[in-house]
Amino acid sequence: MPGHRLTRIFILTGSLLAFAGFYHVLQYVSRRPITVLDEMQGPWSSAKGQDMSLPVSEYATTSPVYSTGNATVNGDANTLLRAAMVALVRNSEMDGIRATIRQVDDRFNREFGYPYILLNDEDFTDEFKDKVQAITKAKVYFGKLPKSHWGLSPYVTEEKVKAALAHNKDRYLYGGSYSYRLMCRYQSGFIFKHPLLAHLDYYWRIEPGVDYYCSLSYDPFRYMRDNNLVYGYTIAPTEKELTVETLWNTTRTWMLENPELLPEKSFIHWAINEKSKYTMCHFWSNFEIVDLAFYRSAAYESYFQHLDRAGGFFYERWGDAPVHSIAASMLLRKEQIHWFEDIGYHHPGYAHCPNKPEMLRNCICDKGQNFMYHGMCSRRFTEVGDIYKDQA
DSSP states (O other): OHHHHHHHHHHHHHHHHHHHHHEEEHHHHHSSSOOOHHOOOOTTTOSSEEEEEOOOOHHHTTOOOOOOOOOOOSSGOOOOOSEEEEEEEOOOHHHHHHHHHHHHHHHTGGOOOEEEEEESSOOOOHHHHHHHHHTOOOOOOEEEOOOOGGOTTTSSSSSEEEHHHHHHTTTSTTTTOOOHHHHHHHHHHTGGGGGGGGTEEEEEEEOOTHHHHHHSSOHHHHHHHHTTTOHHHHHHHHGGGGGGGGHHHHHHHHHOGGGGGGOEESSGGGGGOOOSSOOOOOOOTSSSSETTTTTHHHHHHHHHHHHHHTTHHHOOEEEEHHHHHHHHHHHOOOOGGGEEESSSSEEEEEEEEOOOOHHTTTSSSOOOOGGGGGGGHHHHHHHHOOGGGOOO
């Protein structure tokens, strides 16, 4: 019948048009450039607040998926890099990390949408996860530390550690704290090995209970990449000498035993003075933006293993800040290390507020908080340069 023939013609025509449209999409997909976002697509591409508190065997091959936030993927200039804000945090620090995330979003991340990765040696509570997810539109991933990454080093004995904690209890802050030493060892040699960070090229370490004073109109991760930077910091104080009594001598031994792992020139002159004495200068690693290829390098891994075998994370109180800083100055050139002067920042103990008018106008802070403009380590960073490895 004519009516039925007309219906079949409409159906056939619609099918041909749909196929043509589908073919056009396939042709576009096959022609367009592959972006970082494409490469990161995985089973959780639309999920928020992913809980990664699973056995290692189950989470070892999974990774965060990067949302575009307000950035676009049309061209490299606005494509998100493989980067995230990362924190080691306890359930009891829920309010502190929520405040930090809110500030990072307000100052920077709301315009970009980089994910947050939160790690804990225990399971995060449902309340923690719910309230953290509620504070941000960015994706949040929760991870539990592998047991092999968190615990007593196999190179120390429990008896000697107990004796060291008792001896150092009243000598300096956290002198008798076992958990603080676990944290320092983990941050020094394991955080970048967590499966959730496996596909990251950069990480920005954040902490609960800190303040970010200044708005940023650019992407610090991209700034690092575009300027061939490896390590970024904002505050550089001196370490308490009692906590690192043998750290430099142990480092010196590693340098003498592994000359093939050292670059011809490095910025080690910042960490040691003209008399080969450790200056105690370090980058305060509670804020650091790092190209993770550095921590994953054979040289850094060899250095960390050497330190771990020496036992100083437990017998003394070697912090991740001096370890990261000595490694950076020993293995990098000055031009690969960057002071984010425009990132005003406060962590209990020190604060940095930019005093340059073009920076200060983007900040809410007292320019009198200018530790970095008169600190010894900041002056030394400006004054010294790279030296050859046989001069170190």
